[in-house]
Each structure stands twice: as C-alpha cells, then as structure tokens.
Amino acid sequence: MIIESIIFNIAAFVLFIIIFFEIIKKNDTNYIYILLIQAIGIFISFMSLTFGTKLYICVKILLYLLSIIVPIGIIILEKKLMNFSEMIYIIKAYIYKNQNKKIEEKQAYLQMITKYPNSYYGHKLFAKYYEIQGDKGTALEEYYRALKIRPEDYDIFYKIAKLNRQLEYNEKAQECLREILNKKPEYKDASLLLGEMLYEDEKYKEAINIYMDALKYNPLEYELYYSLGMAYTKINDFQRAKGFYEQAASINSCLYNVKYSLAQIALLSNDFVEAEKYFLEAINGIDVEAKAYYYLARIALLKGEDTKAVNYINVAIEINSDIAKIIKENPIFMKIRDRVIIKITEEKKSNLTMMEKDSQEHLENTYELVGKLKYRKETKREKIEPIVEEDEKEKYIKQIMEREC
Numbered sequence: 184m185i186i187e188s189i190i191f192n193i194a195a196f197v198l199f200i201i202i203f204f205e206i207i208k209k210n211d212t213n214y215i216y217i218l219l220i221q222a223i224g225i226f227i228s229f230m231s232l233t234f235g236t237k238l239y240i241c242v243k244i245l246l247y248l249l250s251i252i253v254p255i256g257i258i259i260l261e262k263k264l265m266n267f268s269e270m271i272y273i274i275k276a277y278i279y280k281n282q283n284k285k286i287e288e289k290q291a292y293l294q295m296i297t298k299y300p301n302s303y304y305g306h307k308l309f310a311k312y313y314e315i316q317g318d319k320g321t322a323l324e325e326y327y328r329a330l331k332i333r334p335e336d337y338d339i340f341y342k343i344a345k346l347n348r349q350l351e352y353n354e355k356a357q358e359c360l361r362e363i364l365n366k367k368p369e370y371k372d373a374s375l376l377l378g379e380m381l382y383e384d385e386k387y388k389e390a391i392n393i394y395m396d397a398l399k400y401n402p403l404e405y406e407l408y409y410s411l412g413m414a415y416t417k418i419n420d421f422q423r424a425k426g427f428y429e430q431a432a433s434i435n436s437c438l439y440n441v442k443y444s445l446a447q448i449a450l451l452s453n454d455f456v457e458a459e460k461y462f463l464e465a466i467n468g469i470d471v472e473a474k475a476y477y478y479l480a481r482i483a484l485l486k487g488e489d490t491k492a493v494n495y496i497n498v499a500i501e502i503n504s505d506i507a508k509i510i511k512e513n514p515i516f517m518k519i520r521d522r523v524i525i526k527i528t529e530e531k532k533s534n535l536t537m538m539e540k541d542s543q544e545h546l547e548n549t550y551e552l553v554g555k556l557k558y559r560k561e562t563k564r565e566k567i568e569p570i571v572e573e574d575e576k577e578k579y580i581k582q583i584m585e586r587e588c
Contacts, residue, residue, distance in 0.1 A: 198250070198254040198255065201254070217257060217267065220250075220253060221250050221253075221254060257270075264304070265302065265303075265304055266299065266302075268299070269295060269304060272291050272295035273308065275287075276292055276295075276312075285316070288312065292308060292309040293309075295309075301332055302332075303333050303336075306328040306329040306332065307329040310322045310323075310325030310326040310329060313325060319349055319350055323346045323347070326339055326346065327343065337363055337367050337370055340359060340363050341360075341363060341373055341376075344356045344357075344359035344363070344373070348376070348380065353380060353384075357377060357380055357381075360373045360380075364377070364393075364396075368396065369397075369400035369401065371400070374393050374394065374396070374397035374407070375394075375407070377390075378393040378394050378397075379410070379536075379538055381393065382413070382541075385417075387414045387417045390410075390414045391411060391414045394410050395411070403434060404434075405431050405434040405435045408430040408431035408434065409427070409428070411427040412424045412425075412428040412431060412441070412444060413539070413541075413542035416542045417545055419549070421448050425448045428441050428445045436464075437468050438468050438469055438470070439468040439469060439471050439475070440470070440535065440543070442468055443461070443462070443465045443472070443543065444543065446459075446460075447543070447546035447550060449461060450478070450550050451549060451550055455485065458482060462475045462479045462482070466479070471502070472502070472503075472535070473498075473499040473500075473503035473505075473506050474499070474543075474547070476496065476499035477495070477496065477499045477509065479495045480492040480499065480516075481515060484519070489519055492516075493519050493522045493523065496510060497523060497524050500524065504525070507525045
C-alpha cells in the first residue's frame with residue numbers, strides 16, 4: 184500500500200515537471216489547467232500517505248485519472264494529433280457552436296490559428312465554419328492552407344475540388360480531381376465527381392473511361408454501374424446501358440431510379456411485359472416518383488385494363504399534380520379522363536440528381552419520339568394505300584372504256 188503510494192507520487196510528480204516545462208517552452212498558460220488537476224491528485228495522495236488514511240477504490244481511480252492517465256493521454260495526443268492548447272480552442276469553438284454563438288466560435292478559431300499558424304485542424308475547422316456560413320471563397324482559402332500543411336490529405340483535396348465546382352471554377356475543379364486520381368486512383372468519390380462534371384460537359388465517352396477505371400478498384404460500387412448506365416444512355420447505346428443498370432440493380436435492388444431506367448429501356452424495345460415488371464419493382468423501391476405510376480397506367484390502357492389504369496394515374500397525380508396536365512395532352516388517356524381525380528397537391532420534393540433527371544428525360548423523350556415516328560409512318564402508309572387503290576381503279580375503268588370504244 185505504502186510502496187504503491189510512493190510509486191504513484193513519483194510518477195505523478197515526474198509528469199507534473201514535464202507539463203511544467205511545456206508551459207515554459209510553449210509560453211502557453213492553458214497547460215496550467217493540467218497542472219491544477221495533477222496538483223489536486225498529488226495532494227490527496229500525499230495526505231493519504233502522511234496520515235495513513237485508506238482511500239476508497241473510487242477515490243483511487245479518480246487520483247490515477249487526474250494525476251497519471253490524463254497527463255499521459257495529453258502527451259500522447261500531442262505527439263499524434265495537436266497541442267493541448269489547440270484542443271482547448273477546439274472545445275471552446277464546439278461549445279460556442281452548440282450555443283449558436285457564431286461570433287465567439289469564429290473568435291476561438293481565429294485565436295487558434297493566430298497562436299498556431301501551422302495548425303492543420305485549426306485551418307480545416309475554420310474552413311468548415313466558413314463553408315457552413317456560406318462564405319465558400321474564404322472556406323476554399325482555409326482548405327488550401329490545411330492542404331499545404333498536410334498535402335497527403337486527399338479528403339481535403341476533394342473538398343477543394345467540390346468548392347471549386349460550386350464556385351464554377353470547373354477547370355480548376357477537374358484539375359484537382361485528376362491530380363487526386365493520379366495519386367490515388369481508388370478514390371471513388373473523385374471518380375464519381377469528375378465523371379459527373381464530364382457528363383455535364385457532354386463528354387460522355389470521357390466520363391465512361393473515368394467510371395471504368397474506377398471499377399477496377401471498386402468492383403462492387405453501385406454508383407459506378409449506375410453512372411455508367413446513365414452515360415451510355417446519353418450516347419444511345421441502350422444495350423450497354425441496360426447491362427450496367429442490371430449490374431447496379433443486382434447490388435442494390437431497393438432503389439427506384441435504376442429500375443425506372445430499366446423499365447424505360449424495355450419500353451424502347453416494345454417489351455411491355457418487362458417494362459411493367461420493372462415499373463412495379465420501381466414503385467416498391469425507395470424515393471418513388473410519379474412517372475412510374477404514369478407509365479404503368481399507359482401500359483394498363485394498352486392491355487385494356489382501364490380500371491387499373493385509373494388507379495395508377497390517380498396515385499401519380501397524388502404524388503405530383505402536374506401529371507394531370509400531361510394526361511390532358513396525351514390522347515391515350517381520353518377514355519378514362521372523366522374517371523381521373525384531379526388533386527392540386529404540393530409536389531413531393533424530388534431526390535433526383537442532375538444526371539438522373541437528364542438521363543431519365545433522355546429515355547422518356549426517346550420513347551416518345553420513337554412512338555411519334557412510328558405513328559407518322561403508319562399514318563402515312565394509311566394515306567398512301569387508298570391513293571394507290573384509287574389509281575388502280577381508274578386505270579381499270581379506263582381500260583374497259585377503251586375496249587368498249
């Protein structure tokens with residue numbers, strides 16, 4: 184018991200001296216907090232040793248925590264992460280943030296990077312603060328400072344690329360993303376973002392190359408297969424698009440968008456059975472949109488299932504009342520219009536990304552265009568055939584009249 188107390192006091196005193204010299208070396212009064220904690224623990228232990236008082240187990244645990252564990256933990260954290268003083272500033276900023284004291288939070292970060300200009304965490308957290316406040320330009324500057332301190336931090340580099348894109352510095356953003364992928368080709372998010380930017384620039388084949396390279400390192404990544412499906416959709420290679428959509432669906436079968444795209448491709452092939460199957464799977468998925476119900480109603484009408492079509496179209500209008508305008512313009516719905524319940528509802532917020540909207544619209548527009556061309560061709564044929572028949576009739580009558588003459 185006595186030996187244990189002596190060892191404890193020696194260890195605590197040595198740690199006390201180490202922390203004391205840290206105050207002198209760094210000229211940082213924040214270390215006084217640790218010294219006070221240690222002093223309390225050493226004093227209690229010394230008094231117990233002097234008077235031979237037996238300490239309760241909970242008190243002994245507290246003493247070890249205050250005088251040994253906390254100081255050792257701080258010394259380790261300083262070697263691995265940051266100075267104790269930086270931790271104090273971060274804790275202060277976090278408290279101010281939770282209290283919604285933005286000015287005080289900003290001051291804490293300013294004090295931190297003023298005292299420690301090479302503080303990686305200081306610049307990183309200050310950048311995040313500005314990003315939340317909407318000052319993306321200043322956030323970008325702070326992220327650059329953090330990256331200069333830790334150039335191997337690809338997450339910060341990716342943040343810089345995203346902010347450059349948001350500020351419409353697209354060339355700079357793409358340059359950052361390519362640099363990330365040159366050094367770390369397995370960085371999936373960089374591949375997805377670069378692919379999306381190339382897609383926006385209508386450089387679909389370049390986007391496909393980026394996604395295909397990323398698949399070498401992320402062969403089970405749903406988003407890469409789905410993105411490839413969308414890119415191939417835009418170059419009208421629907422067979423390959425279908426293959427990648429099917430791969431995406433095999434990885435995550437619960438999502439609406441990929442099943443919807445597969446259904447649209449089936450419609451282009453006039454495979455209404457497969458289209459209906461995928462649309463039904465789509466409406467049982469996550470983030471359901473109104474269009475799946477709309478197309479299910481169209482398929483039901485083609486099959487002569489009017490009641491089912493009415494039910495589908497009413498659900499579609501419940502999700503998005505703009506569907507009512509579409510059915511007024513489309514003659515296929517003429518015979519069920521009087522049974523449709525028009526509700527003006529607040530449109531459900533769509534979770535579709537720009538790429539998803541663009542890809543789906545391309546499939547929808549292609550299907551509608553193919554349908555119109557087919558209709559025109561059939562109409563033209565119907566107009567030509569009677570004319571040919573009439574010419575033959577006149578020719579036949581003329582021949583008879585010539586014989587009679």
